[in-house]
Amino acid sequence: AVKWFRLAAEQGVAFAQYNLGLMYRNGQGVPQDYKTAVKWYRLAAEQGNASAQTNLGLMYANGQGVPQDYKTAVKWYRLSAEQGNAAAQTNLGWMYANGHGVPQDDKTAVKWYRLAAQQGVADAQYNLGWMYRKGHGVPQDDKTAVKWYRLAAEQGNADAQYNLGVMYNEGIGVPQNHKTAVKWWRLAAEQG
Numbered sequence: 001a002v003k004w005f006r007l008a009a010e011q012g013v014a015f016a017q018y019n020l021g022l023m024y025r026n027g028q029g030v031p032q033d034y035k036t037a038v039k040w041y042r043l044a045a046e047q048g049n050a051s052a053q054t055n056l057g058l059m060y061a062n063g064q065g066v067p068q069d070y071k072t073a074v075k076w077y078r079l080s081a082e083q084g085n086a087a088a089q090t091n092l093g094w095m096y097a098n099g100h101g102v103p104q105d106d107k108t109a110v111k112w113y114r115l116a117a118q119q120g121v122a123d124a125q126y127n128l129g130w131m132y133r134k135g136h137g138v139p140q141d142d143k144t145a146v147k148w149y150r151l152a153a154e155q156g157n158a159d160a161q162y163n164l165g166v167m168y169n170e171g172i173g174v175p176q177n178h179k180t181a182v183k184w185w186r187l188a189a190e191q192g
Contacts, residue, residue, distance in 0.1 A: 002029040009040060010063070017044035018052040025055070025064075034065030045076060053080035054088040061100070063090070070101030081112060089116035090124040097127070097136070106137030117148060125152035126160040142173030153184060161188035 002023050008016030021040035024033045038059050044052030057076035060069045076093050080088035093112030096105045112130050116124030128150030132141045146167050152160035165184035168177045 001189040002143065009043070012047075014047040017041075017047075018049050018055070021052060022053065024042075025059075034059065036065075036191040038065040040070075045079070048079075048083075049084040050080040050085040050088065053077070054085050054091070055084075057088065057091060060097075070095065074101035081115070084115075086116040086119040086121045088123050089113070089119075090127070093124065093127060097131075106131065106136075110137035116165075117151070119149075120155075121159040122152040122155040122160070125149075125155075126157045129160065129163065138164070141153075142167070144173075148175040153187070156187075156191070158188040158191040161185070161191075 004007040005020040025128040032059035040181035041056040060073035077092040097109035113128040133145035
């Protein structure tokens with residue numbers, strides 16, 4: 001696969017450049033090499049490949065193959081998020097929620113989390129639930145928090161399962177039900 005991706009990537013095919021970046025990032029068919037992954041991601045990202053933009057943002061956010069740089073991560077996440085990439089939307093929401101590379105802004109975090117959550121991203125659903133539970137960027141609303149926690153929990157998100165268990169145990173946003181609380185806690189516990 002690396003051979004064929006490389007041939008296409010060297011001819012400027014963005015999808016092949018992105019895939020070659022993945023191969024180097026994950027050490028599949030080649031030794032793991034973050035700097036080379038960044039090189040191929042960047043070439044694809046500059047051509048507008050949303051997945052490459054997201055992954056390039058991750059490389060900058062995590063300092064893999066490049067010095068950690070949240071502002072540059074935000075730049076790439078935003079380009080991808082504006083194309084509708086749900087992973088980038090989730091990551092951009094997290095950057096705003098935590099003030100990494102941008103001024104901390106809960107309302108903007110909620111905007112990006114919601115876009116990704118509506119596409120079914122469990123992490124975004126959990127984060128959106130947490131924002132509603134705490135009243136960050138939205139009016140505090142326990143019933144809406146439960147809705148988003150449940151969607152994420154049903155996809156196996158352990159944090160959402162735990163928090164949904166808390167909501168049932170305390171009767172917050174749902175009728176109190178210890179049996180249901182234990183069900184969700186058990187699922188979270190089984191994931192460590």
